Each structure stands twice: as structure tokens, then as C-alpha cells.
Amino acid sequence: MIEMKVAGIALDAVTRNPIVLLKDSSDRRALPIYIGQDQAKAIISALEKQKHPRPLTHDLFVNFLEEWDMSLERIIIHSLQDNTFYAILAISQGETKKEIDARPSDAIAIALRTGSPIWVMEEVVADASIPVDRDADEEERQAFREFVANIRPEDFVQIKKFRSGDS
Numbered sequence: 001m002i003e004m005k006v007a008g009i010a011l012d013a014v015t016r017n018p019i020v021l022l023k024d025s026s027d028r029r030a031l032p033i034y035i036g037q038d039q040a041k042a043i044i045s046a047l048e049k050q051k052h053p054r055p056l057t058h059d060l061f062v063n064f065l066e067e068w069d070m071s072l073e074r075i076i077i078h079s080l081q082d083n084t085f086y087a088i089l090a091i092s093q094g095e096t097k098k099e100i101d102a103r104p105s106d107a108i109a110i111a112l113r114t115g116s117p118i119w120v121m122e123e124v125v126a127d128a129s130i131p132v133d134r135d136a137d138e139e140e141r142q143a144f145r146e147f148v149a150n151i152r153p154e155d156f157v158q159i160k161k162f163r164s165g166d167s
Contacts, residue, residue, distance in 0.1 A: 001076065001119040004031060006047065006108060009040050020108060022118065029129040031120060033077075033085050039105035046112035058109040065114070069093060072116040075107040080124050 004022040007030065012019055018040035022031040035043070042058050055063055065072060070093040079086045087104040090097065102110075111118050 001121055002029075002125050004118050004120050004125075006043065006112060006118070008047070009044055020105060022108075022120065023132065024125070027132055029125060030132045031077075031125060031129045033104050035105040039103070039109060042109040043105065043112065046109055058106065058113055061110055062113045065091070072110060072114045073097070074117045074119050075102070075104075075111045077104050077107070077118070077120045077124055079121065080128050085124070085128075 002024055004024055007021040007023040010019045010021055010032075011017070012034070018035050018037060019032045020035050020040070020043055022033070023029070042056065045052075045056070046058070052059065064070075070091050073090040073092050075087055075089055077085055077087045085104045087102050087107040088099040089102050089107055089110065090099055092098075108118060110116075
């Protein structure tokens with residue numbers, strides 16, 4: 001799994017639909033997830049730490065967690081099927097741990113309100129992420145090519161396996 005942070009909300013240039021953009025810690029990969037207008041507002045509200053006179057839905061959920069001594073350990077965006085992302089809320093109450101199915105947008109809005117980490121399965125990142133720093137990616141590929149081109153047979157060390165009784 002890869003821990004990611006919310007980089008912000010963007011609008012699709014063609015459809016004008018909101019997209020929540022997650023980035024990995026190295027800022028090398030971004031994961032765009034299309035969301036609804038209401039979820040975009042909820043995420044922006046959490047990012048800007050806005051306080052409302054009455055609790056909104058995600059605030060209500062956080063209040064519920066707090067009142068029942070539960071904590072959101074993390075959210076996990078675990079799969080992508082037919083262009084739909086799937087997530088879970090990993091919640092604990094004492095020693096009891098539960099995973100609750102959630103839309104990624106709702107999970108992200110709640111994670112931001114609780115300061116909980118956002119994790120994404122590596123397969124999802126591999127399938128749906130976009131490169132952010134193409135130059136760094138190319139430098140890494142070039143360094144690997146140079147490494148492979150300069151390997152000599154004597155660079156490999158033979159490892160002798162010891163059988164029981166051998167000394």
C-alpha cells in the first residue's frame with residue numbers, strides 16, 4: 001500500500017466535473033478520482049478547516065465516532081472496477097476492529113476531518129495514477145539502464161548454502 005495525501009480538487013477541463021487529486025509522498029504519482037459536486041464541497045470544507053453552525057453529514061459521522069470512542073485508523077482505496085474506485089474505513093473501538101465499505105470521496109472527507117491516513121493499494125496506483133514528475137521518472141530509468149549495462153559477472157557473489165551438519 002502507498003500512503004497518499006490530498007493535493008486538492010480540480011475540475012475536468014471537458015466535463016467540468018470535480019476531481020480529487022491524491023499524491024504520493026514523493027510527489028511522483030497522482031491519482032485522480034472523479035467525484036460529485038457535494039463531495040467536492042465536503043473535501044474542500046475539510047481542507048480549509050471550515051466550521052459550520054450545524055454538523056454536515058461527514059461532521060456528524062466524525063461526532064458519532066468520537067461519542068462511541070471509535071477511531072478511524074485509516075482509509076484504504078483498495079480496488080478499481082469498471083472505472084469505479086472502492087474504499088473502506090478501517091475503524092477501531094478498543095480491541096475491536098471493523099472495515100466499513102465507503103465511497104472514496106466520503107472516506108477522504110472523513111479522513112481529512114479526523115487526520116487519518118489515506119492509503120491506496122499498489123495495484124490501484126499502478127492502474128490509475130498519472131506521472132507528475134516525468135523528468136524524475138526518466139532519470140530513474142536511465143540510472144537503472146546504466147546500472148544494468150555496467151554489471152560484470154564478478155559483481156555477483158556466489159552464495160553457499162549450508163546444510164545441517166556442515167560447518
